Amino acid sequence: MTRVGPVTVVGISVYPVRGCAGTPLERADVGAGGLVGDRAYAVVDLSGRVLRGKDTPALAGVTPTGHPDLDAAAVTAAVGTPVRLEPLTGRPDGAAAVHLVSRQALERAASGVVPAGCGTEDPRANLVLDLPADDSGDLERAWVGRRLRLGPVVLEVTRLPRHCLGVYAEVAQPGTVGVGDAVQILDGGAEPTG
Template sequence: MGEVVGSVGRIAVYPVKSLGGRTVPEAAVDAAGLRGDRAYAVVDADTGERVTVKSTPQLAGVVATGDTEADTITLTEVLGRPVRLAPSSAGPQVDAAAVHLVSRGAIERASAGDVPEGCSADDPRANLELHLPGGVDERDWVGRRLRIGEVVLDVVRTPKHCLGVYAEVQLPGRVAAGDAVELLDSGAGAVAPA
């Protein structure tokens, strides 16, 4: 048993990498992350190159519907050029780790000006938004293990250009809004920011 340090306030799945996310009441979490998360990428229809939010910020304003044909039409109209959605055969297309967690406190600190370069306080693009009591900072969990719902996560690093922390899945299962966040005694070794 560990120490309960907070709860899950919101769960977000991003079906298409770089697009806006959808809030869900619960999610299945596999070894590679939340099921259905970042399962597709936007690619240029002519060149086949990936189109990302870093090079094309208007992607973040589009929320995937789950209908790849409709999403492709919308994206082509928004971007003014032909694109297509490419499925990932290797699981979620994440940049650094399977699950991205951020606390409400981190979002509030960012809104007050404590924002890493290149990060958005308005949309940290995290999978799990956590409610932690005053003074608890998820960045202190690097190298520790968490249990959230049925899922056990090793917190492995802080993002270089984003809020919160990244974690790898040690025990898959389900997580739901309202689930307790339990800090366990052991976990992964610390890793430098990605």
């Protein structure tokens, strides 16, 4: 096993409205479906079509307030057409419960260095981890198939995003995660020290 130094949570974000900007948090409750409040609403135009961030880049400039009516008005102003917010039930096909990325991968992406097949755009991660001894900026990508403990929360890393940094995970044990929490790799792979 490779020892990577103490791994910690350095950022937490939820994206209450799919496609819109994230809301940074110090602590978040993690349920079976992911971070509570994450991707709770979809933006829908008058024809009933769901607007997606990749097709409607103006969504990324809207920071939700947590009030659906106010957020719908802000999105309407940003995209230039009337919209409404509809509660999402379940996850869209292919969506993971939690998206994790390392601070090091984000720094390398900012300088244009990314793993093959990845873009440099905002990965919209829920959890940003600090991996102090990771010079490659993609150590977390070796965690697929492993479990991570973050405080009381246990995540099972399931796969790599198709065109994005980091890894996707499902929730094996719900709980609350906070900035500063230590991360422990439970099953093989790169093992933190300390």
